[in-house]
Amino acid sequence: MTGSPSPPRPRRPRPGGHFAAAYGLLALTALLFLVFSLALPGTFPTRETINAILATQSIPAILALAAMVPIVTRAFDLSIGYGLGLAHVMVLKLIVDGHWPWPLACLAVLVGAGVVGVLNGVIVEFGQIDSFIATLGTGSMLYAVTGWVTGGARIVPGPGGLPTGFIDVYDSTFLGLPVPAFYVLALVAVLWLVLERLPLGRSLYVVGSNPRAADLLGIPTRKYTVYAFTASGLITGFAGVLLAAQLQVGNPSVGLDYLLPAFAGALLGSTAVRPGRANPLGTLVAVTVLAVGLTGIAQLGGDFWTTPLFYGGTLLLAVGLAGYSARRRLRVGTAARDLPSAPPPPP
Known part of the structure; x- marks a missing residue:
């Protein structure tokens, strides 16, 4: 006797879809590199172009990592562009006008950047102010401090120039590649270890995904959010030191140019x-996509307005795709949870 037909079981999400979503951006990078190499065979697929990308995009990559850490906790640090500008002029101010030894000047700027990060976290969490508004306000204050320190003028080194050791922090090579590229790889490795393998990083992800659940689990959400902003401030200060070594001139208005690329990445x-x-x-892959695209567009003779257009369009696309990925991840988790368990084997 035939039993009644069983209801259809929900379909499990296919692993291929996850693979495409996870590594589609990496495939896009390879595709863009191939397209520009075919279009510009004499200039794009060269060692000089690759070294230029690694050197010039290191600071945007580091600042994108600084923006990424608070996003883990669903917060946004809009002060990183202003902090970058203040950090790089302060390094040069201490070295050129204060005659500080350059290692001590860099250390002082890193400490100050960490303090700014702590203040951002305290204002957001203990002041209960939205992170957009809070960091925009503190960023505006940092910009005011930058103008006060520089008097609205550039900081130009004297005839002797900057110390060679300080310039080599940015303008040197290792294994035939620019040293800043290794800074980026080291920072990515440290952040990956903290966020993916240590309890601190897992707690940050819990705070970002469900603050109420974090409270129930005994995770101090306020303290961990302050940690995220502190890390963002320290990374921004490091990017400011590299920017000072790259430009070798203090420009009080240069930091804002890096804000949009950082959040896009x-x-x-x-x-x-x-x-x-x-x-x-993922942030490293995204910055690579942006760097390859912008370099190819520049070598094709794109006008000056193509850069902000590219970044603005990418930012809108990134926000849309990020929201879609989060919703898809939630649906996949719900579907997997609702799947009926396998029936026990017959006796």
């Missing part, structure tokens, strides 16, 4: 490697 990175959540490896 951080948000687009949340759609790669670990789709649906901000992660350092």
Whole structure:
């Protein structure tokens, strides 16, 4: 006797879809590189172009990682562009006008950047102010401090120039590649270890995904959010030191130019490697996509307005894809939870 037909079981999400979502951005990078190499065979696929990308995009990559850390906790640090500008002029101010030894000047700027990060976290969490508004306000204050320190003018070194050791922090090579590229790789490795393998990083992800659940688990959400802003401030200060060594001139208005690329890379990175959540490896892939695209467009003779157009369009695309990835991840988790368990084997 035939029993009644069993209801159809929900379909499990296919692993291929996750693979495409996780590594589609990496495939896009390879595709863009191939397209520009075919279009510009004499200039694009060269060692000089690759070294230029690694050197010039190191600071945007580091600042994107600085923006990524608070995003893990669903907060945004809009002060990183202003902090970058203040950090790089302060390094030069201490070295040129204060005659500080350059290692001590760099250390002092890093400490100050960490303090700014702590203040951002305290204002957001203990002042209960939205992170957009709070960091925009503190960023504006940092910009005012930058103008006060520089008097609205550039800081230009004297005839002797800057110390050679300080310039070599940025303008040197290792294994035939620019040293700043290794800074980026080291920072990505540290952030990946902290966020993916240590309890601190897992707690940050819990705070970002469900603050109420974090409270129930005994995770101090306020303290961990302050940690995230502190890390963002320290990374921004490090980027400011590199920017000072790159430019070798203090420009009080240069930091804002890096704000849009940083958030474009951080948000687009949340759609790669670990789709649906901000992660350092995805941020690195996203910055690589942006760097390859911008370099190819520049070599094709793109006008000056193509750069902000590219970044603005990428930012909108990144926000849309990040939201879609988060919703898809939630649906996949719900579907997997609702799947009926396998029936026990017959006796």
